[in-house]
Amino acid sequence: LFFSYFKDLVGREVTVELKNDLAIRGTLHSVDQYLNIKLENTRVVDQDKYPHMLSVRNCFIRGSVVRYVQLPPEEVDIELLHDATRREAR
Numbered sequence: 001l002f003f004s005y006f007k008d009l010v011g012r013e014v015t016v017e018l019k020n021d022l023a024i025r026g027t028l029h030s031v032d033q034y035l036n037i038k039l040e041n042t043r044v045v046d047q048d049k050y051p052h053m054l055s056v057r058n059c060f061i062r063g064s065v066v067r068y069v070q071l072p073p074e075e076v077d078i079e080l081l082h083d084a085t086r087r088e089a090r
Contacts, residue, residue, distance in 0.1 A: 005084065006031040006069075015045065015070040016061055022050060024059065035063030 006028070015025040016037060023046065026039030038060050044053040 002035060003031065003033050005081065006035065009075065012075055013072065016066055017068040017070065018065050019067045035066065037061045037063065037066065
């Protein structure tokens with residue numbers, strides 16, 4: 001369910017928060033079935049706390065270290081999620 005939803009978000013800006021509290025914002029380039037994420041044009045949300053990450057522009061994030069993926073509210077299609085959830089429940 002999540003994999004198919006994230007495939008539709010390729011090319012859009014997302015914020016990925018990791019389990020170690022690092023939050024990275026960037027353009028979603030790709031995602032795989034393990035929810036491993038590749039971001040381009042990245043920037044760290046809290047630059048004062050993570051100054052060593054300022055030079056990172058592209059990154060690969062393992063799905064097992066992701067805590068949250070934040071999407072802009074206008075990018076979320078609630079009806080699509082409701083329909084997909086109903087299909088999964090059957």
